[in-house]
Amino acid sequence: MSGTFVGMPVFPTAARAALGDTQLRHNLAHATGVIRAKRAKLVDEVEAAHAAGAPGGWEDLRLAGAAVKQRALDDLAGQLELLEESLTKAGAVVHWARDAAEANAIVARVAKSHGADEVVKVKSMVTQEIGLNEALEAEGIAAWETDLAELIVQLADDLPSHILVPAIHRNRAEVREIFLRRMKDVGRPAPADLTDEPKVLAAAAREHLREKFLRAKVGVSGANFAVAETGTLVVVESEGNGRMCLTLPEVLVSVVGIEKVVPTFAELDPLLRLLPRSSTGERMNPYTSTWSGVTPGDGPQEVHVVLLDNGRTNALADQVGRQALRCIRCSACLNVCPVYERAGGHAYGSVYPGPIGAILNPLLKGTGEKQTDSLPYASSLCGACFEACPVRIDIPEVLVHLRTKVVDGHRGDFPPKAEAVAMKGAAWAFSDASRLGLVEKASGLSGRVLGRLSKSAFPGGRPTAGRLAGPAVAWTGARDLPAPPAESFRQWWARTDGGTRPDSTATPSSTTTEGETR
């Protein structure tokens, strides 16, 4: 039913097309700006509480969140065995899937065993990753997306463009038009007098989907977290469509990436505090559901959990890249990324767009394929993604590491293809000098200054700026400013004329003025 990303052009080509779409650029700039501001306000609120006497601040919370996920990953085999045992004890049926095809086959088999020709779905990145809807459709089973944005995307036969707000590229007039044109083909039609008020559009979605919720026999979900100790799955959402899918059907199948494990229920705590603030910019999302297998007399009485690899063990084997598996899919890194804001999600050619997509896709799929190989170059290495990430994934570090892998994979090519791809990406991303200048200002200080002040290191060895005197004190105190590279991209760009001049000078130009303290 919905389109796929198969055959997407490499990032620079797709990005250039997206840049021509002014509606998309406008919507994205608005959306990322709004969410960014909301998140910043809540981070400041936590910091203010810290200043007023609360023992921990935002950085302590990030450290705890990162530590919980890292602890689970470091002992992943043991945690997965424990999760399987707890789930089984709680009445769930646990399946294992090496890849997308195996996972899809399991879901289809469960649906068929109940004679279901349709399933209702909670928004889930992982089921998009494995192309579950298309696989079920091929088996004659309709998969109804029930999240409002996913519904819009599905009805428009479109692709999601943002982890959190997948229809961010559509405005209200377009949504109205899609509802009027398509709802009648798949269920209850949109009312004829539908306006483009978001409230009216949401009400139309409520009516349209309610009949599907009430009759659905099989629900399909992902999970934000899976607690090994108690066999508890967690779904974090806003609209209540998740609760509907998790509660009303007789049968529930949850597809869970193996990296979703959290060791203990108590350790969910920092993640439940970090995720909504980083994601939607709320203190708490409207609904969080947790369930442990089958609850007698309450909700689905047949519960399946599919534990999925699909490349995650590739990522795990990469010593630098494995930290990407800590990702809790909050999308904060998308909202701060200057490249994402201008190119939009589709340019990444994957369900995982933005900075996290630029590292996760190559880590899951491996390098060597043209489209995937172009992704690590879709970045300025400005560091904003790392700073925003609630589980402290050092995305720039992984990007640089993956670029090396891509280049290594192309040794012997002439002309060097990977570099050519990189340069095209850079030429596109940094054509607007003033925009990039702002980003570099936002990151505050040049690496040359910070390099001298550096006195501590992140886990993983990355130098940090430590705490700075003057107006930057509050900022670095809260955020553990990563030291940018000694020569900023713009400096390098100016010096080498966009990489066309030979990279002869080893010392950075001293004439640029960006990178002063703000």
Next chain:
Amino acid sequence: MSAAREAVLGRVRSALADVTPTPEPVVPPITSALSAAPEGHVLDVFVERVEDYKAVVEQVDAEGLAAHLATLFEPGQRVVVPAGLPAELAAAVPVAVTEDDGPLTAAELDAVDAVVTLAAVGVAETGTIVLDHSAGQGRRALSLVPDRHVCVVRADQVVADVPEAVARLAGAVSAGAPLTWISGPSATSDIELDRVEGVHGPRTLHVLLVAADTVGPVS
């Protein structure tokens, strides 16, 4: 044991050959100033934060609770009362719909006007109420399908922040109970980030904060 299971676990083990696990659980930091605040202040913030989500919050005396509850409904409205809800509360709604004669279907639930439940925990910092679906709170569908949810929270159930809530709920989760964390009515910001309250879950959330600890489930 399936071949897929052995393969996945095998790959995980070999990927992590260089890693030593950390056996001790992470102890997360307290980040709310409320964790050390007096109870009265915690309750004030709870009320303020629940209201932030455009939910209705009222503070009521235990003695006046049933009478107040009765004023919240139009005559003839059908209200689901879960098993274990105190009898005087069940008696206060215009037409009580129960599951005494077996579970209601989803369609039957869709045809009622409201539901009244108790809660397990209230979280002040985030304006959240948590149901563990024990007596008086009903199975999950009861507080989901009806369009209006009236939730009775006792003052002694309100904690400062998520760490305290997780600590209180750990026992229920270990015993296999599902949880529903509710922060305001259902909402979406999917269309141009314009927040709309009320999508699939109850479009109205009405919280009654009861000053004393006398309202409990009937088992």
